[in-house]
Amino acid sequence: METGNVTTPFGRRLMTLGMLTSQVMAREIKTDQSVDKWRLFRALCEAKPLLGISDRALAVLNALLSFYPKNELAQENGLIVFPSNIQLSLRTHGMAEQTVRRHLAALVQAGLLLRKDSPNGKRYVRRNRAGEVNEAFGFSLAPLLARASEIEQLAAEVMAERLHVQRLRERITLCRRDIAKLIEAAVEEQIPGDWQGLYCEFRDLIEGLPRSPTASQLELLLDELTTLRADVLNRLEIRIESIKERGNANYIERHIQNSNPESNSELEPDFDTKQGAMPEQDNGRRAATSEEGRAEAAHSTRCEKEHSLRTGGRNDGDRLKSFPLGLVLQACPEILAYGPGGIIRNWRDLMTAAVTVRSMLGVSPSAYEEAANVMGPENAATVMACILERGGHINSAGGYLRGLTRRSEKGEFAIGPMLMALLRANASAGRKFG
Numbered sequence: 001m002e003t004g005n006v007t008t009p010f011g012r013r014l015m016t017l018g019m020l021t022s023q024v025m026a027r028e029i030k031t032d033q034s035v036d037k038w039r040l041f042r043a044l045c046e047a048k049p050l051l052g053i054s055d056r057a058l059a060v061l062n063a064l065l066s067f068y069p070k071n072e073l074a075q076e077n078g079l080i081v082f083p084s085n086i087q088l089s090l091r092t093h094g095m096a097e098q099t100v101r102r103h104l105a106a107l108v109q110a111g112l113l114l115r116k117d118s119p120n121g122k123r124y125v126r127r128n129r130a131g132e133v134n135e136a137f138g139f140s141l142a143p144l145l146a147r148a149s150e151i152e153q154l155a156a157e158v159m160a161e162r163l164h165v166q167r168l169r170e171r172i173t174l175c176r177r178d179i180a181k182l183i184e185a186a187v188e189e190q191i192p193g194d195w196q197g198l199y200c201e202f203r204d205l206i207e208g209l210p211r212s213p214t215a216s217q218l219e220l221l222l223d224e225l226t227t228l229r230a231d232v233l234n235r236l237e238i239r240i241e242s243i244k245e246r247g248n249a250n251y252i253e254r255h256i257q258n259s260n261p262e263s264n265s266e267l268e269p270d271f272d273t274k275q276g277a278m279p280e281q282d283n284g285r286r287a288a289t290s291e292e293g294r295a296e297a298a299h300s301t302r303c304e305k306e307h308s309l310r311t312g313g314r315n316d317g318d319r320l321k322s323f324p325l326g327l328v329l330q331a332c333p334e335i336l337a338y339g340p341g342g343i344i345r346n347w348r349d350l351m352t353a354a355v356t357v358r359s360m361l362g363v364s365p366s367a368y369e370e371a372a373n374v375m376g377p378e379n380a381a382t383v384m385a386c387i388l389e390r391g392g393h394i395n396s397a398g399g400y401l402r403g404l405t406r407r408s409e410k411g412e413f414a415i416g417p418m419l420m421a422l423l424r425a426n427a428s429a430g431r432k433f434g
Helices: 017-027 037-051 055-066 085-091 097-109 142-146 148-188 195-207 215-258 279-311 325-331 333-338 347-361 365-375 377-389 397-409 415-428
Strands: 034-036 072-074 114-116 124-127 133-140
Touching: 034 037, 034 142, 037 055, 037 072, 037 142, 037 148, 055 085, 055 097, 072 142, 085 097, 142 148, 148 195, 148 215, 148 415, 195 215, 195 325, 195 415, 325 333, 325 347, 325 377, 325 415, 333 347, 333 377, 347 365, 347 377, 365 377, 365 397, 377 397, 377 415
Parallel strands: none
Antiparallel strands: 034 072, 114 133, 124 133
16 A cells, blocks of 8 residues: 655656646545556557657556556555566567656656655565565556546547548548549530639649648548539539530420421322322332332441441541640640640640650551541540650550550540549649649
């Protein structure tokens, strides 16, 4: 059992008001109060950010607790442990004695330990003839028992804060994915709007987040991303509504054209029927003409289907969608160095630069000409800019271009995803474009 009302430190150590407060709290421990030492230690590990202690100090405290003979911290079992610094060094896996002393002082200053120094400053115990502890000098664990409820409350707060931050990060991740995918879809569908500006605003928000953000910073970022996502969705929904309105108008117009109530060509003979011809002969001639028309229409339909299978469902005049020149240059800034005078002002400059890049990368003129015929000159130049940007990942630029050309003929290739991937890669690399 602990004796004495107040214990002052040995040697040059100063007595502080905090030490006196810890001793007063220790005297208020109830006789039947107890707590599992390892459960309390786990709570301390959780609450260390709020208590202002380091993980090394917790390692020293763990060693001190290992010298306490019982699992339950209780007043009736005594609360003094008295290991030497050498023993503490061994149980902290070889921590230097100076470091052990420094962390012991930090635990005392944090109000988690009390020094009960002997007259000569040594740590030891006096026992009676029965072997029971009569008086011990060392470190008192009484502050841990006195503050057990407070420590557990602090641990619960830290765990709740961690869970809140985790949920904020999950919502931010979902919001980031939504914004990136929606902007990519808008660019791919060539929906009018400043999508490049929205994407830059999106990247600025993400890159402005600190490496270790607080919960308040994450909440602010989530609010801004939610607002941006709502803006992008609103623009896309407006576009969808306009498409629906145009679709309904076209349907009504076709319905009016195909439902002419004054058309009675099947009920009355044609005006150019020769005089003297019998109605039965005229009906037979018109029936034959109708059969020939149906046969011709069926043949035309078969030809169209065969052509659709060859071209991937596109007409000869259909080509890949071209994208704004500014977006192409932002995704592929390497091509700028090959423009006339190191500048690309228009599509003609980009196509000139693409021819230079084609020769530099070893792409044959026939492969580039075939790509231009299938994709269109602007898109072929865009693809060459993308190949230049990804030059380190492509072994054969010519073979890669021919592969994209074949996919484009089948309708299986789109430039939009390639551009958006390069935009994201350049943004993550921290590039700045002029």
